[in-house]
Amino acid sequence: MINLKKYWVPVIIASITFSCVPNRKISYVQESREMGVQQRENMYFIDEPMDNTIRQGDELYIQVTSADETQTNFNQDRRESVRDPSVISHTVDEGGYIKLPYIDRVKLSGLTLLQASDHIENELSQYLLNPSVFIRFVNNKVTILGEVNRPGVYVFNYKTVNILQAIGYANDIATFGNRKHVLIVREEGDHRSRHFVDLTSDELLASEFYMVKSNDVIFVEPMKVKKWGLDTFPYDLLLSIASLTIVVLTFMINYLNY
Numbered sequence: 001m002i003n004l005k006k007y008w009v010p011v012i013i014a015s016i017t018f019s020c021v022p023n024r025k026i027s028y029v030q031e032s033r034e035m036g037v038q039q040r041e042n043m044y045f046i047d048e049p050m051d052n053t054i055r056q057g058d059e060l061y062i063q064v065t066s067a068d069e070t071q072t073n074f075n076q077d078r079r080e081s082v083r084d085p086s087v088i089s090h091t092v093d094e095g096g097y098i099k100l101p102y103i104d105r106v107k108l109s110g111l112t113l114l115q116a117s118d119h120i121e122n123e124l125s126q127y128l129l130n131p132s133v134f135i136r137f138v139n140n141k142v143t144i145l146g147e148v149n150r151p152g153v154y155v156f157n158y159k160t161v162n163i164l165q166a167i168g169y170a171n172d173i174a175t176f177g178n179r180k181h182v183l184i185v186r187e188e189g190d191h192r193s194r195h196f197v198d199l200t201s202d203e204l205l206a207s208e209f210y211m212v213k214s215n216d217v218i219f220v221e222p223m224k225v226k227k228w229g230l231d232t233f234p235y236d237l238l239l240s241i242a243s244l245t246i247v248v249l250t251f252m253i254n255y256l257n258y
Contacts, residue, residue, distance in 0.1 A: 030200050052112045052159055056096055058214075059089040059139040060108070061157075062120070064100075066128040089138045102127040113137075140214035144170040147177030147220045160211040163197065163204070166218060173199075177220040184209055185217040 054060065090098040096109025103123040108116045117133040124131040141155045148170035156169075163184075173179055179199040186193050186209075197209050204210055212218070 030202060052114075054092060054096075054108045054111050054113070054116055056092055056094055056109055058092045058137060060092065060098065060116075061089050061136050061138045062098075062100070063134040064120070064124065064128075064131060066124075066131045068129040142166050142169070142212050142214070143217045145217065145219045147174045147222050148172070149174055160213055162210050163199070163212050163218070166212045166216075167199075173220050176223045178223045179220075181221060183217075183219040183221065184212070185219070186213060187215050188213075 090100070092098055092109055095107070097105045097107050099105050100120070103120070106120060106123060108119070111119060113135045117135050120133045121131050124133070136157060137159050138157045139155055140158065141153055142161070143153045144166060145151050148167065150171040152170065154166070154169040167173060182197050182199055184195045184197060186195065195209050197204060197207060
């Protein structure tokens with residue numbers, strides 16, 4: 001008598017294996033397998049300070065206050081800023097200038113946010129009593145496409161965000177998204193470039209593309225199993241049919257042997 005029950009376990013294991021994605025393919029920033037435990041515990045990544053330099057095309061929210069509130073035209077802007085700072089943002093033009101009340105055009109490109117604040121305060125001091133200037137970036141955006149749970153264009157009010165934060169905006173990568181080969185299309189002035197990063201490697205933290213810049217496009221391509229259509233394959237149904245077939249064959253063989 002042939003005992004087909006011994007084939008149940010291999011069938012179940014095979015079905016589970018093919019229907020699941022290995023953990024190492026979906027986990028982010030994993031330690032290198034070659035590293036020892038001591039090396040992993042003492043690993044640090046040192047990066048350059050966050051880029052706060054103002055450049056052409058940046059959008060800035062500028063809030064100005066002074067000791068003499070009756071002399072400033074910025075009061076209305078400050079009330080509106082509570083609702084939506086982007087409504088009153090100032091775009092740095094091609095020459096690196098913005099236009100403000102009292103001082104007209106002022107050049108800010110090449111300055112950090114702190115330097116720009118000091119510069120505007122110095123210019124406004126001729127017209128306002130003890131002016132105080134607060135500046136921040138607004139309306140920076142990143143486009144996230146492909147195998148993510150919520151593709152789209154996302155706005156952030158920082159100069160840069162890291163790629164993991166950007167992926168978080170899109171509600172994470174879908175199960176069958178290829179985290180090892182993520183495309184970043186970067187546009188800086190007239191120069192466009194493309195780069196691939198591996199989100200599963202801890203080398204990402206030291207990569208120059210760990211920080212996402214405004215107008216970057218991130219594309220997550222599907223894994224091969226997705227391309228082959230295996231992500232929608234009815235594994236549960238296949239397992240049920242295989243199990244039922246083994247049961248029926250076992251019953252028939254046992255019945256015929258009596």
